[in-house]
Amino acid sequence: MGIETATNPKQPPGVAEGLFLLHDLQWRRKVYLGGLLLMIPFVGWFATLGYRKALISRLYAGDRPPLPEWRGEVWTHIWEGMKATFVIFSQYLPLYAILISILIARGAEPGPIVIIAGVIFALFPIFSPLAFPLAVVYWWFPGGAELLHIGEAIGLIGGYTLVTFIIPTGFIQVSLRGRYSAAFRYHNSIPFMFRNFRSYVMAWYRSMAMSMCGHFAIPFSPWGVLWCYLGIIYSFNKVLADDLASRGELSAESWFVRLEGAEAITLTPIGKWTAKAGDGTKVAIVGPVYIPLPNIVAKRIFRASVEA
Numbered sequence: 001m002g003i004e005t006a007t008n009p010k011q012p013p014g015v016a017e018g019l020f021l022l023h024d025l026q027w028r029r030k031v032y033l034g035g036l037l038l039m040i041p042f043v044g045w046f047a048t049l050g051y052r053k054a055l056i057s058r059l060y061a062g063d064r065p066p067l068p069e070w071r072g073e074v075w076t077h078i079w080e081g082m083k084a085t086f087v088i089f090s091q092y093l094p095l096y097a098i099l100i101s102i103l104i105a106r107g108a109e110p111g112p113i114v115i116i117a118g119v120i121f122a123l124f125p126i127f128s129p130l131a132f133p134l135a136v137v138y139w140w141f142p143g144g145a146e147l148l149h150i151g152e153a154i155g156l157i158g159g160y161t162l163v164t165f166i167i168p169t170g171f172i173q174v175s176l177r178g179r180y181s182a183a184f185r186y187h188n189s190i191p192f193m194f195r196n197f198r199s200y201v202m203a204w205y206r207s208m209a210m211s212m213c214g215h216f217a218i219p220f221s222p223w224g225v226l227w228c229y230l231g232i233i234y235s236f237n238k239v240l241a242d243d244l245a246s247r248g249e250l251s252a253e254s255w256f257v258r259l260e261g262a263e264a265i266t267l268t269p270i271g272k273w274t275a276k277a278g279d280g281t282k283v284a285i286v287g288p289v290y291i292p293l294p295n296i297v298a299k300r301i302f303r304a305s306v307e308a
Contacts, residue, residue: 014206015267016259017231017238018290022277023255023263024065027292033070035223038126045126048226049084050077052233056175059237062253067230085125087174087183091167092132095159099132103139106147113138126225132160168207168236169193169200175237192243199239207232209289220294227292 021027034051038044054068054077070077110118114135121128136156140148148156169192170183183189193200207228214228215221241256250257259265267275267283267290275283275290282298284291 012288013202014209014288015265015290016256017206017235018210018227019265019277019281019283019292020059020234020255020259021067021227021230022265022279022281022292023259024067026065027067028295030067030070031223031226034226035220037070037074038222038226041123042125043078045124045128046078046081046085047074048077048081048126048229050080050082051226052229053077053080053084055230055233056237059234059255060175060241060251062251062255062258066255083180084171087170087180088167089128091163091170091183092160095132095156095163099135099139099156102152103147108139108145108147129164133157136160165204166190166193168203172236172240175240192240196239196243199242200236203235203239206235206288209287210235213286213289213291217291220297223294224291 021031024030034048037047040047051068051070054073055066057063058066058068068077117131117134121131136148136153139145140150140153166189167183169189170186172192173182173185173189174180176182177185210228210231214224214226217224238256241250241254244250245257252258266278269275270282273285275285277283277292282293284293
């Protein structure tokens, strides 16, 4: 594989999430293609969500290479992503219903800003998770529409935050059962979340850190977003993997096991915030996040480290 191995290494949390894709010799090509697709209006986000779905079974089965293929599978990924999107937004539906009911009762009329925002969210669904909180702020903002009271705005944002926090545990059930309908089995997902609460919160912590790094990796954001989405999938499914392992139900061939054992990714420090993986990939270390760098960025960092 071109990646050094280690036996029972003491690996910091976050290494496997950020760097498991290095076990795929074609990871740069696949991330590059995914980033290009992500920039296509309307379909890009769906393709990315579907690609994540295809990754899950490969992680548990330990398939080589770990990353799914894009070629010949794009429309399948788009379709799977649309189903995932339905699952996500159907859980926000009660909050949207409450907000719309309040606005209709108070005579709200959509202005140019609302129409333009709707068009943007339709063309680039990747931003659509921001639609609800932005709508609440818009209709509450003093000096603006001011159709929502502060208490209502806080309640709606609080509800949105709670639903967002719970959604990944529903998708963990999808990983376990293989059906999107499993995301609505709250009698399974909620107890699972509380049973693994600390691990679940830590998965959220690392996921938010990866998301910040990926989204603000300007001008490489499309590829950064794809990378962080893959890392987020690994992070939350690691919670399920650990739960299965505690009951002896996790395959020893899964990447969750192998990346903590003989096939763990070893890192050699280059500088204070940089390292080099066994296959030569330069890695940036930002808090709990380990980021495989684009070659053009890696060359600059490596040159700076050598000169220093």
